Amino acid sequence: MGSKQKNGSRFGMVIDLDRCTGCGSCMVACAVENNIPPGPLDANERTGNTWIRVQKVDSGLPFPQAQTAFVPVTCQQCGDHAPCVAVCPQNAVEVDPETGVVGQIPERCLGCRYCMTACPYHARSFNWWDPTWPAGMEQTLNPDVSPRMRGVAEKCNFCHGRYHAAKAKAALEGRRELRGEEYVPACVEACPAGAIRFGDLSDETTAVGQAIRDGSAFRLLESVRTDPKIYYRTERPWLRQLAGKRLGKQEKESVRG
Amino acid sequence: MFPGVFGFEWTAGNLIFLGIFNSVICLVLGAIAVAIVRGARDFANGKQDELRWDDDFEELPPTARACRHAFTGEIKHRVCPNGFDCRECTPHSRLLERGDCVADLRAQERSASGFEIEAECMYHRGHTWVREEGDGTVTVGLDDFASRLVGPPDDAELPAVGSRLVVNGSAWNLKRGSATIRILCPVDGEVVATGGAGQGWYLRIRPLNGAMDTRHLLRGGEVSAWIANEMERLQLALSNSQLGASLADGGLPVQDFTAANPEADWDSIYAEFLFGA
Amino acid sequence: MDRQLIPRGLKRSPLWKFSLWILPWCALLAVGIYAIFLCLARGLNQTNMDNRFAFGLWIYLDLTVIALGAGAFFTGFLLYILKRKELKAVINSAVVLGFICYSGAVAVLMVDVGQPLRAWFTFWHPNVHSMLTEVTFCITCYLTVLFVEYLPILLKNRKLRMIPSFLVFEFELHKVMYVLAGVGTFLSFFHQGSLGGLYGVLRGRPFAYREGIAIWPSTFFLFILSAIAAGPSFILLTTTVVQKISGKTLVKREVLGYLGKISGSLLIVYVLMKSIDTLVWLNSTSPAEGVQPFEFYMWNPFGTWILFAEIVLLGLVPGLMLLTSTIRNRTGWLITAALLTCGGVALNRFVLTIQTLALPTLPFDEFLSYLPSWQEVAAFLAVLAYGVLFYSLSFRYLPLFPQERELAHS
Numbered sequence: 001m002g003s004k005q006k007n008g009s010r011f012g013m014v015i016d017l018d019r020c021t022g023c024g025s026c027m028v029a030c031a032v033e034n035n036i037p038p039g040p041l042d043a044n045e046r047t048g049n050t051w052i053r054v055q056k057v058d059s060g061l062p063f064p065q066a067q068t069a070f071v072p073v074t075c076q077q078c079g080d081h082a083p084c085v086a087v088c089p090q091n092a093v094e095v096d097p098e099t100g101v102v103g104q105i106p107e108r109c110l111g112c113r114y115c116m117t118a119c120p121y122h123a124r125s126f127n128w129w130d131p132t133w134p135a136g137m138e139q140t141l142n143p144d145v146s147p148r149m150r151g152v153a154e155k156c157n158f159c160h161g162r163y164h165a166a167k168a169k170a171a172l173e174g175r176r177e178l179r180g181e182e183y184v185p186a187c188v189e190a191c192p193a194g195a196i197r198f199g200d201l202s203d204e205t206t207a208v209g210q211a212i213r214d215g216s217a218f219r220l221l222e223s224v225r226t227d228p229k230i231y232y233r234t235e236r237p238w239l240r241q242l243a244g245k246r247l248g249k250q251e252k253e254s255v256r257g
Numbered sequence: 258m259f260p261g262v263f264g265f266e267w268t269a270g271n272l273i274f275l276g277i278f279n280s281v282i283c284l285v286l287g288a289i290a291v292a293i294v295r296g297a298r299d300f301a302n303g304k305q306d307e308l309r310w311d312d313d314f315e316e317l318p319p320t321a322r323a324c325r326h327a328f329t330g331e332i333k334h335r336v337c338p339n340g341f342d343c344r345e346c347t348p349h350s351r352l353l354e355r356g357d358c359v360a361d362l363r364a365q366e367r368s369a370s371g372f373e374i375e376a377e378c379m380y381h382r383g384h385t386w387v388r389e390e391g392d393g394t395v396t397v398g399l400d401d402f403a404s405r406l407v408g409p410p411d412d413a414e415l416p417a418v419g420s421r422l423v424v425n426g427s428a429w430n431l432k433r434g435s436a437t438i439r440i441l442c443p444v445d446g447e448v449v450a451t452g453g454a455g456q457g458w459y460l461r462i463r464p465l466n467g468a469m470d471t472r473h474l475l476r477g478g479e480v481s482a483w484i485a486n487e488m489e490r491l492q493l494a495l496s497n498s499q500l501g502a503s504l505a506d507g508g509l510p511v512q513d514f515t516a517a518n519p520e521a522d523w524d525s526i527y528a529e530f531l532f533g534a
Numbered sequence: 535m536d537r538q539l540i541p542r543g544l545k546r547s548p549l550w551k552f553s554l555w556i557l558p559w560c561a562l563l564a565v566g567i568y569a570i571f572l573c574l575a576r577g578l579n580q581t582n583m584d585n586r587f588a589f590g591l592w593i594y595l596d597l598t599v600i601a602l603g604a605g606a607f608f609t610g611f612l613l614y615i616l617k618r619k620e621l622k623a624v625i626n627s628a629v630v631l632g633f634i635c636y637s638g639a640v641a642v643l644m645v646d647v648g649q650p651l652r653a654w655f656t657f658w659h660p661n662v663h664s665m666l667t668e669v670t671f672c673i674t675c676y677l678t679v680l681f682v683e684y685l686p687i688l689l690k691n692r693k694l695r696m697i698p699s700f701l702v703f704e705f706e707l708h709k710v711m712y713v714l715a716g717v718g719t720f721l722s723f724f725h726q727g728s729l730g731g732l733y734g735v736l737r738g739r740p741f742a743y744r745e746g747i748a749i750w751p752s753t754f755f756l757f758i759l760s761a762i763a764a765g766p767s768f769i770l771l772t773t774t775v776v777q778k779i780s781g782k783t784l785v786k787r788e789v790l791g792y793l794g795k796i797s798g799s800l801l802i803v804y805v806l807m808k809s810i811d812t813l814v815w816l817n818s819t820s821p822a823e824g825v826q827p828f829e830f831y832m833w834n835p836f837g838t839w840i841l842f843a844e845i846v847l848l849g850l851v852p853g854l855m856l857l858t859s860t861i862r863n864r865t866g867w868l869i870t871a872a873l874l875t876c877g878g879v880a881l882n883r884f885v886l887t888i889q890t891l892a893l894p895t896l897p898f899d900e901f902l903s904y905l906p907s908w909q910e911v912a913a914f915l916a917v918l919a920y921g922v923l924f925y926s927l928s929f930r931y932l933p934l935f936p937q938e939r940e941l942a943h944s
Contacts, residue, residue, distance in 0.1 A: 111648020
């Protein structure tokens with residue numbers, strides 16, 4: 001389960017793969033919340049900037065047993081020995097002891113992309129272009145989140161802007177602790193199927209705290225021992241089996257986006 | 258990087274890593290600093306002539322570095338290890354002590370291989386002659402071999418009166434065509450008078466302390482043996498340097514080798530015979 | 535026209551002919567500089583790298599070039615520390631090559647990173663757990679050392695030598711050269727190794743991940759070994775090429791044979807270590823990470839032939855060739871063996887950079903392909919052109935080969 005910080009929380013997610021419909025609302029909400037610049041016309045799914053990506057996964061069986069599932073993959077918020085933290089030459093990535101969130105300092109990032117090589121979950125995006133928004137679209141920018149400059153890597157940070165806003169609000173009310181629904185990342189809020197649940201993993205009273213303790217949740221690439229905080233659930237055995245492997249020979253490509 | 262920078266922690270990893278790197282940087286900068294300081298000291302001590310000569314001497318092929326006693330046959334096949342500075346040489350002083358060296362036993366001839374040899378003059382390997390005047394000074398000039406090799410110079414750059422010269426350092430420069438030929442100084446001392454190409458002598462030098470040390474200069478019977486050897490070397494160099502004509506055996510050397518063999522690599526030849534280029 | 539700048543006693547081609555040689559390389563350099571300008575002005579979207587292929591042609595070629603440039607430090611080590619005087623004939627050329635390789639690699643790195651102006655952040659906020667920090671520190675220090683080692687060669691230029699302060703400084707610098715050679719060896723040992731360590735520590739990439747000793751994965755030691763094996767071969771190759779192009783004999787034949795012998799012996803040691811490491815990886819490390827090694831080689835075109843090529847064709851074969859004196863004494867075979875050695879090192883770096891990134895890491899990933907864009911190729915060709923120009927100028931105006939004079943006269 002990983003180390004429990006003394007006074008801090010360990011925020012994590014449990015994503016129900018049997019509920020995810022592959023609609024992609026989480027991807028849109030994330031982009032809007034975090035001021036992710038829209039890519040130019042020649043961007044593709046490998047150069048485009050997205051902090052959460054919904055992967056399409058097939059069972060590989062022929063009709064009528066053919067099945068499809070959708071797996072949202074975001075930064076897995078690995079534990080203390082996160083691969084990206086260990087390899088950044090400038091200490092631009094660190095695990096926040098208070099929240100367990102792996103945060104990135106864009107102003108310090110050199111753009112060497114070693115973290116992207118190290119991340120086995122392909123959670124990180126690089127700003128290949130200068131961030132530009134079409135005329136008029138700058139009005140959609142979120143004032144609580146700073147956009148990043150060209151040439152730096154970035155990734156999901158569990159909508160840290162929202163965390164700070166929630167802490168500020170709690171402080172105004174004289175509290176240090178956050179209550180359940182006060183802080184949820186944009187993707188959690190946007191998901192119409194409620195597939196993504198978010199909360200403090202170290203707190204057994206929360207929904208996620210219970211879900212990870214009842215044995216039904218699993219994580220991707222357990223054997224790499226990254227100790228991620230994103231758990232997945234599914235009742236489907238083929239999906240469970242596939243997700244437990246290191247390499248599968250996948251015929252289809254992932255969802256474009 | 259350093260304590261005091263935000264984010265620095267006194268962990269073992271930081272200490273070892275940054276300790277090693279800061280040491281390496283100090284070592285490299287230290288080595289460069291030592292080189293600069295020593296260089297400045299050498300420069301202040303006027304050692305640049307000595308260093309330049311050491312370097313130039315190393316560059317010479319072994320045939321140009323033969324020991325003076327090899328010409329006379331006193332020592333067989335010896336290459337000079339001292340930069341022609343016989344004052345420091347043990348075999349040379351031993352030969353002098355024995356008292357039977359060719360330099361003393363045989364008289365100095367008036368010519369060798371067609372080149373004139375001045376009487377009562379000692380010779381430096383760089384083809385300058387040295388004549389001791391009665392008042393303790395010496396007169397220095399260019400010998401016949403070098404004069405004919407270079408030909409009539411277009412100009413001569415002489416040192417100022419009062420300058421200090423060292424053995425194997427720069428004495429004066431001759432200009433011939435586009436080449437500037439540096440002539441090496443045969444003695445240590447101070448310039449008291451300057452002559453010129455037309456006057457038959459170039460410098461008058463006074464020793465700085467005591468009498469002039471001339472142990473490294475060629476004299477007596479060994480001069481002709483040396484000149485004969487130089488002539489052989491020159492013929493080889495000229496024939497290496499160009500196809501076709503070189504000196505016929507038995508012929509007399511011309512007054513102006515440079516003009517007579519314009520395609521030769523004079524650059525190298527001046528360097529191999531006059532050493533100063 | 536430039537006779538006064540050419541070292542005494544050496545023949546060089548007339549200035550017009552030299553200019554003709556220089557011109558196409560200048561043109562290539564200009565095109566490359568334009569490509570670099572595009573990348574710096576418009577961003578790294580000018581390359582074909584992407585979020586999955588975060589390292590591309592540039593990183594791969596940087597690693598190769600640094601491995602080949604290891605000849606500089608290793609020759610210096612053999613000459614100044616182990617006193618192998620035969621290598622005096624090639625040390626100057628090796629230093630120039632080393633300087634070219636490292637300065638070129640650093641130049642390309644400055645274009646490769648997203649924010650080159652922030653390069654100094656690594657020094658201000660170093661992460662001592664990261665191999666890349668180690669690489670940055672070592673390479674920067676070593677480039678400085680190489681520059682200081684190049685200075686005496688530069689100061690030996692005929693005209694520069696006439697300036698007394700330069701002459702004296704060069705003499706004193708040469709006296710402390712062994713300190714710099716020692717520091718250079720120490721730094722090179724570590725950065726060649728750390729470049730290997732870059733890949734060996736990636737737990738998430740079981741193709742590259744290796745166990746090792748303490749914090750150093752086996753790739754750390756293998757990279758050092760392969761670099762010092764390839765270095766002498768590279769010097770051998772370049773010396774031969776320069777001899778061919780200039781039409782002069784620059785070193786005595788036994789020097790080339792000696793370089794070949796060193797390269798061959800180190801190569802055999804490397805092949806042995808690499809084979810052991812590969813066996814350990816195939817049988818223990820990779821399965822422990824949950825991947826059966828045959829799974830890595832399921833994707834075209836990277837089948838098991840690549841492993842065979844790397845270890846046998848471009849490793850064992852040239853190693854044995856270089857160790858056999860009859861083959862070593864035939865110049866044609868010597869050159870072939872040296873080429874194969876350098877090729878083997880290049881392939882090894884390729885496999886660890888490109889093949890590692892091409893392979894999937896998640897169960898629903900696919901195998902990827904990547905081809906560099908013209909800007910990437912042009913930028914690298916600019917480095918090649920810079921190298922040729924720098925070397926040509928150094929060869930023309932500086933005494934790079936001490937044996938040249940002697941060999942020209944005989």
